[in-house]
Structures are given as structure tokens and as C-alpha cells.
Amino acid sequence: TGGDSGSDTDVINPGTAPGFPPFEYTEDGELVGFDVDLAEAAIERAGYEVGEWTEIEFDSLIPSLTQGNIDLIAAAMTIDEERQETIDFTDSYYESDQAVLVREDGELNPESVDDLADQRVGAQSGTTGQDEVEALVDDGTVNADDVRQYDNYTLGVQDLENGNVDALIIDIPVARNFADGRAVSIAFTIETGEVYGMGMRQDDDRLADINDALAEIQEDGTYDELVAEWFE
Ligand code: ARG
CATH class of the missing domain: 3.40.190.10 (Periplasmic binding protein-like II)
Incomplete structure (x- = not known):
């Protein structure tokens, strides 16, 4: 709607590094996996729109995020201090x-x-x-x-x-x-x-909404359903 530069903040463009089954991989040319489903569920539950997925090499994810080419990393990325110097993580979602x-x-x-x-x-x-x-x-x-x-x-x-x-x-x-x-x-x-977390830019205040959504997804059984689907 609004025409100014902040107007597309309701869209979250996720990025990942496939070749990491069952978290993210390609099957019949399509990106699939636990992280893909979990990230999309969290984005939607938080009231945002899932934009376009970007598939890149793992070590390009953080630079892509900080440069604004993607808005969220869903790549089985371990929360660690070195990464936290440049990006923020959601609450952990997998050990x-x-x-x-x-x-x-x-x-x-x-x-x-x-x-x-x-x-x-x-x-x-x-x-x-x-x-x-x-x-x-x-x-x-x-x-x-x-x-x-x-x-x-x-x-x-x-x-x-x-x-x-x-x-x-x-x-x-x-x-x-x-x-x-x-x-x-x-x-x-x-x-x-x-423990894994999803990565977001340090100045992106949508992170709190994604955390709330992840908590809800864990409480209402959606998370367990995804685990059953991708890990059994
Ligand atoms: N958990 C490990 C890390 O954060 C490996 C993640 C690799 N992920 C991927 N999508 N290839 O370094």
C-alpha cells in the first residue's frame, strides 16, 4: 500500500543453504525441509508474508542478511558468539x-x-x-x-x-x-x-514477533508435527 521505502516491511524474504537434509535440501528441483516449513510457519504466524526464498552457500548467508538481500536465515545455523557480533538470532529451535x-x-x-x-x-x-x-x-x-x-x-x-x-x-x-x-x-x-536459531538483522524489530510465533508453534503442537514429518 504506502509508497515510501519502508512499505514492504510486512514481507520477510528467507534465505538458506540447501544440501543439508532434512533441514533444507532440494527434491525434484524444489526447496524443501524442516527449516523451510518452520520458517514459513513462523513468518505467517507472526503476521508477515513469506517473500522469496534465496538459496546460497552457507558462508554467504550472513553477508546476504546484513546487506539486506535476505531478511531471515533458516539454515540450521548454530547460535554462536562470533555470529552474534554481526547478526541476531531468534530463540533456539533445535539442539x-x-x-x-x-x-x-x-x-x-x-x-x-x-x-x-x-x-x-x-x-x-x-x-x-x-x-x-x-x-x-x-x-x-x-x-x-x-x-x-x-x-x-x-x-x-x-x-x-x-x-x-x-x-x-x-x-x-x-x-x-x-x-x-x-x-x-x-x-x-x-x-x-x-542450538540452532534463525538469523535476523540486528536492527530488525520483527525479531520479537518471530520469537512469539515460534513459541506459539511449539505450544500448539505444530512444531511436533513438523518434527514427526521430517525426522521420522
Ligand atoms: N549447524 C552448523 C553451523 O551452524 C551447520 C549448519 C549448516 N547448514 C546448512 N544449511 N548447510 O555451522
């Missing part, structure tokens, strides 16, 4: 630790990070999984040359199956999803205590 994914053939059967010594280890660029990989380089377990970085975990899993990397560090629910159907399996998990 996850990290998993170490290896080839199913059982050739490498690590039981702890020590068993990853001198192996090729990878993660998606810009993720907390990558932070774990870097910690292994810093403490001398993994050689810097043996680190593999992927634009998305789908490429990482392909490399793992093909023998081009020996282990991937990846959020547990997504590791489970890949292990179910691909030639990979979870060797062990790393307790990180991560």
Missing part, C-alpha cells in the same frame, strides 16, 4: 551435536578424535563442523594439507564415498540422514551442545 561420518566399508573405524590422526578430514565451509576440523589441526591431530572444505555437505559425502576424504564432521541429524541411504556411517559423536 544438535556433531558427528564424525566415515565410509561404510569399515576400513577406518575411529572411536575418538585421536583416531583421526593423519586422516583427511572435511566439513562445509563456514560451519561449526569446520571449527571442529580446525581444532584438530591446531592440536596437531590432522595435517593442514589434509583438510577438505566443501561448499555443501552433499559434495562432501560424495567425496567420502569416492575415497577422496576419510571423515566428515557434520551435525548429527544430517549425518543420520546421509547414513540412511548413502555408503557412509556415523563413527562417533562430538558433544558440542549447539
Whole structure:
């Protein structure tokens, strides 16, 4: 309606990084997943309109948000202090630790990070999984040359199956999803205590409405329905 520059604040354009099933991935060319449904439900429940979804690489999400190309990140993004320097997060909506994914053939059967010594280890660029990989380089377990970085975990899993990397560090629910159907399996998990939040610009006061909507969605059973749909 109104013609001035603030007039489209009722539209929230979400962005995500697919290739992270069951949170966000493409199926028959269509973006689907738990985060997609949850974000749309929250936006609508908060009284806003779901704009257009943008699909980009994970490490481009925060710059896209701060530049205003998207208004909300729904990408299984862990709430962490470094990110909170530039963006705000909604209240947390999912908990996850990290998993170490290896080839199913059982050739490498690590039981702890020590068993990853001198192996090729990878993660998606810009993720907390990558932070774990870097910690292994810093403490001398993994050689810097043996680190593999992927634009998305789908490429990482392909490399793992093909023998081009020996282990991937990846959020547990997504590791489970890949292990179910691909030639990979979870060797062990790393307790990180991560929780996911949706990201919004620090000056966007619609965040409070999205938080209220998320709380409602959790109270009225919508959240549980989505969990049942995407995780079982
Ligand atoms: N939770 C991890 C992080 O925040 C990984 C998220 C990756 N998400 C994605 N859509 N690819 O760093």
C-alpha cells in the first residue's frame, strides 16, 4: 500500500543453504525441509508474508542478511558468539551435536578424535563442523594439507564415498540422514551442545514477533508435527 521505502516491511524474504537434509535440501528441483516449513510457519504466524526464498552457500548467508538481500536465515545455523557480533538470532529451535561420518566399508573405524590422526578430514565451509576440523589441526591431530572444505555437505559425502576424504564432521541429524541411504556411517559423536536459531538483522524489530510465533508453534503442537514429518 504506502509508497515510501519502508512499505514492504510486512514481507520477510528467507534465505538458506540447501544440501543439508532434512533441514533444507532440494527434491525434484524444489526447496524443501524442516527449516523451510518452520520458517514459513513462523513468518505467517507472526503476521508477515513469506517473500522469496534465496538459496546460497552457507558462508554467504550472513553477508546476504546484513546487506539486506535476505531478511531471515533458516539454515540450521548454530547460535554462536562470533555470529552474534554481526547478526541476531531468534530463540533456539533445535539442539544438535556433531558427528564424525566415515565410509561404510569399515576400513577406518575411529572411536575418538585421536583416531583421526593423519586422516583427511572435511566439513562445509563456514560451519561449526569446520571449527571442529580446525581444532584438530591446531592440536596437531590432522595435517593442514589434509583438510577438505566443501561448499555443501552433499559434495562432501560424495567425496567420502569416492575415497577422496576419510571423515566428515557434520551435525548429527544430517549425518543420520546421509547414513540412511548413502555408503557412509556415523563413527562417533562430538558433544558440542549447539542450538540452532534463525538469523535476523540486528536492527530488525520483527525479531520479537518471530520469537512469539515460534513459541506459539511449539505450544500448539505444530512444531511436533513438523518434527514427526521430517525426522521420522
Ligand atoms: N549447524 C552448523 C553451523 O551452524 C551447520 C549448519 C549448516 N547448514 C546448512 N544449511 N548447510 O555451522
